[in-house]
Amino acid sequence: MGTKERRTREKEQLRRQILSAARELFVNEGYENVSMRKIANKIEYSPTTIYLYFRDKADLLDSVCKETLLDLLNTLGLLNRDKSDPVETLRKSGKAYVEFGLKYPQDYKLTFVVRPQFQQGLGLEEGSVGERVFNYLRAMVSECIRQKAFRRVDVDTAGQALWSAVHGVTLLLIDFSDFPWTEKEKLIDTVIHTMIEGLKA
Amino acid sequence: MGTKERRTREKEQLRRQILSAARELFVNEGYENVSMRKIANKIEYSPTTIYLYFRDKADLLDSVCKETLLDLLNTLGLLNRDKSDPVETLRKSGKAYVEFGLKYPQDYKLTFVVRPQFQQGLGLEEGSVGERVFNYLRAMVSECIRQKAFRRVDVDTAGQALWSAVHGVTLLLIDFSDFPWTEKEKLIDTVIHTMIEGLKA
DNA sequence: AATTTAACTTAACACTGTTAATTATACAGA
DNA sequence: TCTGTATAATTAACAGTGTTAAGTTAAATT
Numbered sequence: 001m002g003t004k005e006r007r008t009r010e011k012e013q014l015r016r017q018i019l020s021a022a023r024e025l026f027v028n029e030g031y032e033n034v035s036m037r038k039i040a041n042k043i044e045y046s047p048t049t050i051y052l053y054f055r056d057k058a059d060l061l062d063s064v065c066k067e068t069l070l071d072l073l074n075t076l077g078l079l080n081r082d083k084s085d086p087v088e089t090l091r092k093s094g095k096a097y098v099e100f101g102l103k104y105p106q107d108y109k110l111t112f113v114v115r116p117q118f119q120q121g122l123g124l125e126e127g128s129v130g131e132r133v134f135n136y137l138r139a140m141v142s143e144c145i146r147q148k149a150f151r152r153v154d155v156d157t158a159g160q161a162l163w164s165a166v167h168g169v170t171l172l173l174i175d176f177s178d179f180p181w182t183e184k185e186k187l188i189d190t191v192i193h194t195m196i197e198g199l200k201a
Numbered sequence: 202m203g204t205k206e207r208r209t210r211e212k213e214q215l216r217r218q219i220l221s222a223a224r225e226l227f228v229n230e231g232y233e234n235v236s237m238r239k240i241a242n243k244i245e246y247s248p249t250t251i252y253l254y255f256r257d258k259a260d261l262l263d264s265v266c267k268e269t270l271l272d273l274l275n276t277l278g279l280l281n282r283d284k285s286d287p288v289e290t291l292r293k294s295g296k297a298y299v300e301f302g303l304k305y306p307q308d309y310k311l312t313f314v315v316r317p318q319f320q321q322g323l324g325l326e327e328g329s330v331g332e333r334v335f336n337y338l339r340a341m342v343s344e345c346i347r348q349k350a351f352r353r354v355d356v357d358t359a360g361q362a363l364w365s366a367v368h369g370v371t372l373l374l375i376d377f378s379d380f381p382w383t384e385k386e387k388l389i390d391t392v393i394h395t396m397i398e399g400l401k402a
Numbered sequence: 403a404a405t406t407t408a409a410c411t412t413a414a415c416a417c418t419g420t421t422a423a424t425t426a427t428a429c430a431g432a
Numbered sequence: 433t434c435t436g437t438a439t440a441a442t443t444a445a446c447a448g449t450g451t452t453a454a455g456t457t458a459a460a461t462t
Contacts, residue, residue: 003460007408030318032233035449046411048451057450113314116376117231125379153391157383161370161392168369169362175317178326182358190354191362198399208428208439236418247442249420258419 015053017043023064027106031061031114058118065111068104069129075100076136086143087150087196093140094166094192101170102184109174112167137163150199158199165195216254218244224265228307232262232315259319266312269305270330276301277337287344288351288397294341295367295393302371303385310375313368338364351400359400366396 021042025034036057040047054060076096081089101108125131138159144150150158169191173184181187222243226235237258241248255261277297282290302309326332339360345351351359370392374385382388 007459011409036451037449048412049410051451052409109318112376113372114318117310117315154383154387157388157391158395160373160382160388161395164370164373164388164392165362165366165396166369167373168367169365171372172361172365172368175313181361182355186355187358187361187365190358191365194359194362194399195366195395196399197402198395198397201398201402212440237420238418249443250441252420253440 011053014043014045018050018053018060019063019067022060023067023107026061026064026110027104030106031110031118061110061115061118064107065115066129068107068111069133071104071107072097072100073129073133073136076133081140083143086140086147087200090140090144090162091192091196093137094162094195095188097166098170098173098188098192102173105174108170113171134159134163144199151201153199162195162199165191212254215244215246219251219254219261220264220268223261224268224308227262227265227311228305231307232311232319262311262316262319265308266316267330269308269312270334272305272308273298273301274330274334274337277334282341284344287341287348288401291341291345291363292393292397294338295363295396296389298367299371299374299389299393303374306375309371314372335360335364345400352402354400363396363400366392 018039021039022034025038025042029038036050037047039060040050050060054063076093079089079092079096138155141150141159141162142155145153145155145158169188172179173181173187219240222240223235226239226243230239237251238248240261241251251261255264277294280290280293280297339356342351342360342363343356346354346356346359370389373380374382374388
């Protein structure tokens with residue numbers, strides 16, 4: 001019959017329409033300055049229609065962030081991982097991570113700052129996209145240790161430490177853009193380089 | 202006459218009352234879940250009275266955060282700085298910074314996460330408390346380099362890199378408390394230790 | 403053509419930050 | 433002690449918020 005398929009396709013389409021309107025508004029005006037009515041206006045539907053597709057505003061945020069994480073994962077996955085030089089691969093990945101954050105600062109904040117604020121304890125459950133991002137990092141660190149490029153150190157701890165560093169520099173650069181930072185690229189490179197050197201020693 | 206002095210004293214007292222009520226509510230319920238009316242109820246005044254003491258809700262947040270920064274600066278200042286071992290002093294300060302953040306997680310987030318969200322570009326202007334916190338860190342790094350414990354590296358860059366690392370680990374631990382972190386202390390120590398080793402190399 | 407189902411909208415609730423206008427209070431000088 | 437004045441605090445109101453329940457329209461099925 002196919003009409004049912006068409007309907008579900010149309011539903012999916014509207015869902016995506018809502019999602020992209022929400023992302024655009026969240027990014028440009030900030031999550032808390034965006035009302036359901038604003039989103040509804042943008043897609044030319046009544047505000048309550050959104051509730052047929054998303055549980056509430058937080059759920060909307062949640063879905064937007066999930067997309068961002070997939071984007072990030074994809075960006076990292078596109079790097080040509082040189083198995084023979086895992087340290088260099090790690091360095092490049094760290095750099096790509098920060099650059100992703102600075103390229104889409106508001107999306108990064110939505111995912112790693114705003115979302116935890118409105119939905120405590122989540123985003124990184126087992127099987128989630130967030131977990132996959134971290135596993136990606138973990139695998140690289142593991143390879144560095146296996147090839148004895150890094151000193152014998154707990155893989156998880158090292159991975160989490162690296163994540164801390166790149167997350168930290170990304171957020172500081174985004175949040176305090178008026179601070180008299182040294183040259184941005186230099187700071188990013190120093191953070192990554194210093195962490196990697198520290199893991200070698 | 203002295204009545205004028207008493208009045209200003211009373212005004213100051215109410216100001217502090219508002220401030221401490223606001224902090225308690227912000228910390229326990231989250232900035233955006235606290236209404237001016239809630240704060241007013243707590244201090245048993247009408248909501249609009251608050252506006253005689255603070256410009257708006259963001260200004261209230263601002264004042265709360267300024268206090269937090271002073272607290273942090275004081276905590277760091279209380280460390281006995283051993284001039285003969287600046288690296289150890291730096292390590293202890295980093296540790297104290299993270300511990301401060303984890304001891305008052307909500308206050309930390311209000312200052313370093315929520316506030317930049319609601320008042321873009323600030324908190325670290327010249328002469329501000331935030332700048333003083335960073336200067337404290339800068340001085341320590343400078344001493345490490347002067348005594349040749351660290352390789353010759355730009356002081357500002359190194360300081361900002363260190364700040365990135367401790368800021369990052371603090372926020373990750375606060376925001377993703379359900380993530381399967383390795384032992385918390387171990388992670389914190391690794392972050393700080395790795396950065397310091399990286400600056401020596 | 404009638405009926406069921408799905409999609410969407412209208413109306414409403416309790417609440418938000420904030421302003422303007424108003425009232426109460428405490429002080430000063432007579 | 434009374435009056436005028438400055439200051440402090442309040443009431444009422446506005447335009448907007450997320451969200452729910454009830455109602456309406458349109459499409460698909462029988």
